[in-house]
Amino acid sequence: MSKMYHKEKSIQLKSSASALYNNLSVLRIAPRCITYFTVVHANVVNMVSASWDGLNYSHRQLQSKEGNVATSSSLIMQAAWCVLPSRDLLVLTSQKGIQMYESDGSIMVYWHALDTPETPTAKAVFARGIAAVREKYICVGVSSGSVLVFDVPSKGSNITLSEVLEEHKEAITDMASECSGNLECIADLVSADDSGLLCVWKSGEDFQLLNKIPGFDTSCSSVKLWKGTVIAGYGTGQIRLYEGVTGILLAEVNAHARWIYSLDIAPFTGLLISAAEDSWVRVWHLSLTPETNSVEIEHMYNECVTDTQICGARFCDGDGYAFAVTGYDLSEIIRYTQA
Amino acid sequence: MSTRTLPLLFINLGGEMLYILDQRLRAQNIPADKAKKGRWQLIYTRELMKQELFKPQELYSKKALRTVFDRLAHASIMRLNQASMDKLYDLMTMAFKYQVLLCPRPKDILLVSFNHMDAIRDFVKDTPGILSQVDETNKQLIEIYTPLSGGEFQLIRQTLLIFFQDMHIRVSIFLKDKVQNSNGRFVLPTSGPVPYGTHIPGLIRIFSCSGEELRRMQFRDGGNYSATLREGSFEMYGDRVIKLGTNMYSVSRPVETHMSGTSKNSSQHTKVNTTPNPLAKEELNLLARLMGGLEVQKSTNTDSGFRVNLFATDEEEEEALISRPDELSYEVISIQATKDKQTNAALAKIMGEFGETSEPAPSSSSKGDDLLAMMDGL
Numbered sequence: 001m002s003k004m005y006h007k008e009k010s011i012q013l014k015s016s017a018s019a020l021y022n023n024l025s026v027l028r029i030a031p032r033c034i035t036y037f038t039v040v041h042a043n044v045v046n047m048v049s050a051s052w053d054g055l056n057y058s059h060r061q062l063q064s065k066e067g068n069v070a071t072s073s074s075l076i077m078q079a080a081w082c083v084l085p086s087r088d089l090l091v092l093t094s095q096k097g098i099q100m101y102e103s104d105g106s107i108m109v110y111w112h113a114l115d116t117p118e119t120p121t122a123k124a125v126f127a128r129g130i131a132a133v134r135e136k137y138i139c140v141g142v143s144s145g146s147v148l149v150f151d152v153p154s155k156g157s158n159i160t161l162s163e164v165l166e167e168h169k170e171a172i173t174d175m176a177s178e179c180s181g182n183l184e185c186i187a188d189l190v191s192a193d194d195s196g197l198l199c200v201w202k203s204g205e206d207f208q209l210l211n212k213i214p215g216f217d218t219s220c221s222s223v224k225l226w227k228g229t230v231i232a233g234y235g236t237g238q239i240r241l242y243e244g245v246t247g248i249l250l251a252e253v254n255a256h257a258r259w260i261y262s263l264d265i266a267p268f269t270g271l272l273i274s275a276a277e278d279s280w281v282r283v284w285h286l287s288l289t290p291e292t293n294s295v296e297i298e299h300m301y302n303e304c305v306t307d308t309q310i311c312g313a314r315f316c317d318g319d320g321y322a323f324a325v326t327g328y329d330l331s332e333i334i335r336y337t338q339a
Numbered sequence: 340m341s342t343r344t345l346p347l348l349f350i351n352l353g354g355e356m357l358y359i360l361d362q363r364l365r366a367q368n369i370p371a372d373k374a375k376k377g378r379w380q381l382i383y384t385r386e387l388m389k390q391e392l393f394k395p396q397e398l399y400s401k402k403a404l405r406t407v408f409d410r411l412a413h414a415s416i417m418r419l420n421q422a423s424m425d426k427l428y429d430l431m432t433m434a435f436k437y438q439v440l441l442c443p444r445p446k447d448i449l450l451v452s453f454n455h456m457d458a459i460r461d462f463v464k465d466t467p468g469i470l471s472q473v474d475e476t477n478k479q480l481i482e483i484y485t486p487l488s489g490g491e492f493q494l495i496r497q498t499l500l501i502f503f504q505d506m507h508i509r510v511s512i513f514l515k516d517k518v519q520n521s522n523g524r525f526v527l528p529t530s531g532p533v534p535y536g537t538h539i540p541g542l543i544r545i546f547s548c549s550g551e552e553l554r555r556m557q558f559r560d561g562g563n564y565s566a567t568l569r570e571g572s573f574e575m576y577g578d579r580v581i582k583l584g585t586n587m588y589s590v591s592r593p594v595e596t597h598m599s600g601t602s603k604n605s606s607q608h609t610k611v612n613t614t615p616n617p618l619a620k621e622e623l624n625l626l627a628r629l630m631g632g633l634e635v636q637k638s639t640n641t642d643s644g645f646r647v648n649l650f651a652t653d654e655e656e657e658e659a660l661i662s663r664p665d666e667l668s669y670e671v672i673s674i675q676a677t678k679d680k681q682t683n684a685a686l687a688k689i690m691g692e693f694g695e696t697s698e699p700a701p702s703s704s705s706k707g708d709d710l711l712a713m714m715d716g717l
Contacts, residue, residue, distance in 0.1 A: 019500040042501050075340050075501065095340065120342040120395045124494060171490065194490025218536070219490035235445075235489050236537045251545050254538040257529075257564050259445070259493065279527050280540075280561065293548050299558030307520065307527045309440070328500060329507075329524070 004283065004301040005323070006339050010332040011048055014059055015041040017311055019328040021128075021221045022174055022262050024312025025080040026324060027088060027103060035316055036103070037333055038079045038090065039326050045079045045092055047105050048333070060105050064094040075126075082132030086154035091138060093127035098140050098148070100159065109157040112150075114142065129175040133189050133203045137162070141172025147191050147199075149207060165207055170194040173221050179267045180227045186210065187244040190230050192220035198230055200244045213247040222263040224272075227288050229295065231272060233260030239274055241286075241295055250295045256280060262313040266320030271300070273323055275313035279304050281325055305334060340498040341491070342395035343483065347452055348499060350476070351438065351584065352408065353387040354455025355431040357462060360417070362588040363647050379415035380462040381469050386411050387459070388469075388476040393483060398502055422660035423649040429508045430649075436503040437513065437525055438583040443534030445492035447581055448499075449484050450571040454584030456480070457576075477575055485573050512587060530563035535570045 017023050017039045027036040033052040038045050045062040064074040074096040081103060082089045088103035100110040116125050127148075129141025138150045138159075145168030151160050170193040178185045187210055188203040196215015202208040213230070222233040229250065230242040237256035242249055256276035264273045265286075272284040283301040288294075308327035316322040322337040357380060399407070405428060412419055412427065419427065438451045456477050463469045487495075507523025518526050533539055540560035545553045571580035650656040 016505055018504060019497045042504065075498075077340075120397060122342060122395045124341050126340065170488070171494075173490065194488055217489075219488070219493065221493075235493065237533075237540065238538065248548055249546050249550070251543065253544075254540050254542045257533045257537060257540055257560075257562060258443070278540075278562070279529055282560075295545065297543055297545070299543070302559070302561045304529060304561060307524050309527065329504060 003339055005303065005336040008322070008335040008337050009054065010334050011037065011050055011057065011324075013039055013041075013046045013048065013331045013333065014061060015044060015046060016329050016331045017326040018042055019261075019309060019311050020077060022078060022080070022312060024262065024314050024324060024326045024333070026314045026316055027081040027083070028317055036081070037324060038081070039312065039333065040076045040079050043073055043075055043094075045076060045105075047090075049104075062090075062092065062099075062101065062105050064092065064096065065099055065108070065111060077126050077128040078130055080130040082130065082138045082152075084132050084138075084152060085135050087152075089132075089138065089152065091130045091140065093130060093140055095124070095126045098127050100138070100150075110150075110159040112140075112148070112161065124171075126171075129172040129191065131175040131177045131189055133177045137203055139175055139177075139189060139191075141168075141175055141191060141193075143171040145169045145172060145193060147172065147175070162205075163207060165191075165199075165201070165209075167191075167199045167209055167212065168193040168195075168197060170197070173219060174223045176223050176225045178225045178228070179265060181267060182227065185228050187225065187228055190223050190225045190244065192223040192232060194219045196220045196232075196234060198223065198232060198242065200225075200230065200247075210245050211247045213242055221260055224263050224265045226265045226267060226270070226286070228290065229286075229288055231263060231265065231286075233263045233274055233276075235259045237276060237278070239263070239272075241297070243293055246293075248293065250293070251297050253284075253297060255282060258309075261309075261311045264314045264323070266315045266318055268318045269320050271315065271320030273313050273315060273320070275310040275325060277309040279306065279308050279310065281305065281310060281313050281323075283320070283323075303336065340397075340501070341494040342397060343487070343491075344398050344495050344498045344502075345396055346392045346480070346483075347448060347495065348398065348404070348435070348502065349392055349407075350387060350452055350480075351435045351455050352404075352431045353383065353411070354459055354584070355434045356408065356412070356427065357383060357459060358586045358588050359427060359430050359649075360647060361462075361586075363649060367648065379417050381466050382415040383411060384459055384463050385469050385472060386414055388472045393479055398498060401502070418646045419649070420646070420656060420660070422656045422663070423647060425663060426649040426659065430510060432503065432506060433508050433510050433513070434587075435499075436506055437518065439496060439499050439503065440525055440527070441518075441583055442496070442581075443532075444489065444536065445496040446487075446489055447534070447571070447583075448492060448496060449480070449573060450579045450581045451584035452480060453477075453571075453573070454579050454581070457579070458586055474575070481573065481575065529561070530565075532565050532568050535567050537567065539564045539566065 018041050020040055023040050025038045034049050037048045043064045047060040049058050064076045074094045076092055076094045079092045082091055090101040090103055090105055092099040096116060097111060097113040099108055101108050114125055114127060124143055126143045127140050131139045133139055136152050138152055140148045147165040148161060149163040151162040173192050173194055175191045177189050186202060187200045189201040191199045196218045198213040199209060200211040202210055219235040220232045221235060224231040228244045230244045232240050237258055237260060239253040239255045241251040255274055256278050258277035260274060260276045262275045270286040272286050275281045281303040285298045285300050287296040305325060305327055308330060310325055310327045312326035314324055316324055325334045408428060409424060412424060439448060442448050460473050463473060509523050513519035541557050543556045543558060547553050568580055572578055648656050650659060
């Protein structure tokens with residue numbers, strides 16, 4: 001029996017990946033035949049651009065900022081690209097605030113400081129959870145449970161905070177926007193928090209809350225939204241599929257033996273990838289029939305990254321032809337392509 | 340990140356330190372009267388159970404924490420050379436890194452901490468004064484940590500893992516037990532009981548709109564997982580179920596680290612800490628508490644006190660110091676508490692702000708006797 005994927009040459013990183021949810025972001029730039037990868041190491045973001053012919057790699061490191069201070073020990077929680085019709089921005093969320101860069105990491109175009117208290121409080125303060133929504137919004141979650149909605153012009157640095165959504169009471173863990181490309185989907189954004197609560201939103205001048213899907217006392221660490229279906233990964237190792245607008249539970253998978261750290265969807269084919277602390281990366285195939293609200297889930301592939309707690313897994317293209325994986329204490333991005 | 344991490348780091352590292360020193364003293368056959376029947380355990384325990392640890396704060400830098408443990412180790416009549424201190428710290432940190440990594444659930448870090456606390460309580464059970472301090476600390480742990488959610492514990496765990504990032508020192512006892520590979524990375528088994536609250540992987544369930552299960556399928560998960568064990572106790576006393584954090588050193592097992600294999604990993608060693616001043620005010624406070632009147636131990640005084648060697652022979656210890664790779668050197672901040680008037684004044688001022696019970700300042704005669712006298716007074 002032949003394997004669905006085989007391992008490719010790894011990409012070396014300047015420093016190892018930290019144990020953070022969703023700790024890998026990928027941006028495919030077809031016109032230039034390169035792919036960008038980012039991996040967070042404590043207070044630094046490692047950015048690698050890899051040419052498709054495998055011959056050229058270039059590295060860049062971005063640091064967390066603290067207003068005027070050049071370097072800071074403020075830890076970065078997440079780094080992710082936000083793809084908008086007119087531009088791509090690289091967003092970093094840290095203990096101190098939110099930084100937005102041009103997609104190659106060369107220029108910082110925006111900085112939003114969080115309200116950090118003078119003396120540390122029992123509840124940590126940080127930003128985490130990043131999603132680009134529709135044509136012009138970038139949404140970022142905060143440890144208080146707030147979701148900040150930023151209005152992004154097609155170019156320039158005149159980015160403004162347009163709205164603050166207050167539905168979550170626990171720290172935001174991850175956020176995702178509808179990725180099927182289908183403009184008819186009503187739900188645009190899903191946000192998840194440490195209690196497992198999922199909020200489903202419709203974007204606009206004022207974001208509208210479509211549904212609140214309660215958790216079951218377990219943190220939801222990674223979430224995706226595809227064809228109106230919410231795909232959520234939990235600390236118990238379960239994956240659950242919900243119909244976004246109605247909140248109906250469609251499927252439940254006992255997928256992993258440890259905390260799930262990363263989910264990703266290949267929107268053109270419906271391939272789903274899940275990765276957890278248990279060292280396993282699993283690929284599934286989803287098919288949805290919206291008319292009957294039914295779903296099919298088929299398990300396709302397992303990969304064990306020996307002795308590694310995985311913290312990031314992403315498809316490198318919209319078909320799911322290739323995927324990349326990061327692990328705690330690993331200084332490389334491991335890549336797999338379909339055989 | 341999490342502001343609740345320091346107490347767990349301190350107590351668990353401290354617990355490991357007590358295990359290791361206990362084993363070394365037995366191995367070195369230090370005469371019982373010289374070792375003063377475990378008085379050093381009382382002193383260390385008392386220092387470990389400091390209350391201001393529990394206020395919300397960011398983790399100390401690696402440098403600062405190492406300095407704190409250096410001072411702690413020298414708080415008793417026990418003396419360790421640089422090489423032994425380095426090795427002791429290596430063992431402590433790798434042991435706790437292992438425990439944090441292997442915890443089935445993030446919340447189980449608390450059970451690991453209780454295992455250490457249970458052992459510490461056993462060390463000091465004959466001394467009511469210190470025992471009540473341990474119980475106090477235990478109560479605080481329960482009060483502060485049991486209400487935290489799984490997500491908050493995961494944040495604590497992630498903060499600890501950043502602290503331990505890129506540490507791959509090989510430890511003999513781990514290598515022998517096959518829990519660590521020769522490249523210094525820990526073995527993560529894909530078998531065994533799943534954590535409490537997790538299901539064994541394999542089941543897919545599909546539901547109808549009305550909530551009833553339409554069908555179920557199995558997939559091959561590739562691992563060899565079994566049902567969860569019962570949950571450990573989070574009370575003052577109880578069966579913790581988890582074995583991580585219990586004393587893994589028996590009398591006959593040596594405690595060694597290997598330096599030779601680690602240089603391969605040196606290219607991956609990066610400095611996480613970019614804090615320009617490793618000792619912020621809070622850290623000075625804790626140091627002041629720990630030093631509180633104690634002077635820095637001079638290793639030339641051989642009459643009272645005894646030297647603990649983390650290596651098999653003196654020659655090995657010396658060799659280890661010389662051959663320790665640069666990237667693994669701990670940069671310890673030396674504070675001349677009594678010599679530097681300015682620092683001393685600052686420290687005195689800071690100590691004054693705390694208004695804690697002051698201990699009688701040791702007289703100029705041998706430090707060892709004074710400490711023992713203090714202990715007798717408890």
